[in-house]
Amino acid sequence: MHRLIEKYIKGTVSDEERKSVIKWLREHPENQRVYNRLKAAHVSSRIKDSKDISDTDSYSLIVRKKIKNQEKKKRYSYGAIGVIALLIPVLILFYQYGNDHFTNSSFALITERTSIGEQKEIVLPDGTQVVLNSGSILKYPSHFRGVNREVVLRGEALFDVTHNEEKPFIVKANEIDIRVLGTSFNVKSYKEDDNIETTLITGKVEILEDNKRPVLLRPSQKATFNKKSTELVVDAVKSEEIVAWQKGVLIFNETPMRQIVLDMERKYDVKFNIESKELLHYKYTGTFNDLTIEEVMRILKFSSPINYKIKGKQISLYMEK
Numbered sequence: 001m002h003r004l005i006e007k008y009i010k011g012t013v014s015d016e017e018r019k020s021v022i023k024w025l026r027e028h029p030e031n032q033r034v035y036n037r038l039k040a041a042h043v044s045s046r047i048k049d050s051k052d053i054s055d056t057d058s059y060s061l062i063v064r065k066k067i068k069n070q071e072k073k074k075r076y077s078y079g080a081i082g083v084i085a086l087l088i089p090v091l092i093l094f095y096q097y098g099n100d101h102f103t104n105s106s107f108a109l110i111t112e113r114t115s116i117g118e119q120k121e122i123v124l125p126d127g128t129q130v131v132l133n134s135g136s137i138l139k140y141p142s143h144f145r146g147v148n149r150e151v152v153l154r155g156e157a158l159f160d161v162t163h164n165e166e167k168p169f170i171v172k173a174n175e176i177d178i179r180v181l182g183t184s185f186n187v188k189s190y191k192e193d194d195n196i197e198t199t200l201i202t203g204k205v206e207i208l209e210d211n212k213r214p215v216l217l218r219p220s221q222k223a224t225f226n227k228k229s230t231e232l233v234v235d236a237v238k239s240e241e242i243v244a245w246q247k248g249v250l251i252f253n254e255t256p257m258r259q260i261v262l263d264m265e266r267k268y269d270v271k272f273n274i275e276s277k278e279l280l281h282y283k284y285t286g287t288f289n290d291l292t293i294e295e296v297m298r299i300l301k302f303s304s305p306i307n308y309k310i311k312g313k314q315i316s317l318y319m320e321k
Contacts, residue, residue: 114135
């Protein structure tokens with residue numbers, strides 16, 4: 001049965017085999033746990049075996065850490081959260097043969113949200129795994145119908161997409177669409193940010209703009225779309241730095257203070273007031289490794305010409321003369 005499950009996870013099963021797996025999953029809760037472990041192992045090995053990027057080991061550590069934490073939760077907790085986590089994949093498979101569509105659905109449209117400072121792991125109907133960052137919204141149908149698998153993202157998320165050549169996966173991120181078949185990538189598309197960023201980790205993705213030729217990304221490349229100028233720029237990056245937010249790490253590389261302020265507001269649930277106009281043009285480089293907001297501000301003061309005052313959740317920033 002394990003070999004058949006592995007074929008199902010890879011998307012290479014026939015219709016009869018798919019029905020057989022679904023029936024087996026519904027027979028006993030332990031079968032569902034076996035499936036979850038095999039799915040997690042497949043994702044981890046696929047990332048580890050990728051030869052397209054130099055930072056695979058760092059990303060694999062993130063995935064393995066999450067898998068380890070999930071296994072620990074399964075051993076020690078069978079509360080409400082654990083029950084829901086087990087039920088979601090079963091419901092996904094139950095609706096596998098429904099006739100749903102993102103924009104014309106007979107099933108409910110699912111909306112996942114994260115509050116400030118919160119992260120959430122989500123499994124989509126096709127088995128795609130998503131980690132949703134702070135202050136984000138992800139919308140998707142209870143079953144993917146038609147020629148595409150479409151989701152809508154407002155905010156930031158890391159996607160590990162289940163491969164399906166016959167049904168591309170499309171992330172609608174404000175002014176652009178990201179089209180993939182099966183890969184790992186990060187999308188940052190907050191309403192208040194100036195840019196929409198797509199960073200490829202493994203595989204390949206296409207950036208789709210209205211009436212323009214698609215732009216193909218390769219591993220360790222980031223496409224930055226400027227909302228005002230509508231210009232799309234592709235740069236080489238260290239993808240492990242882009243997804244460091246999963247570990248509570250903020251990494252800035254010649255980043256404008258306006259963007260730094262927005263990122264810290266979403267992580268720490270605070271509000272910044274920029275008192276000095278010069279700060280709007282100031283760019284900062286530094287790493288904040290899972291620190292409190294007070295620690296971040298002290299480091300910022302010692303490593304730049306920036307000073308600050310904290311009053312509750314209000315932080316004022318000004319340039320030292």
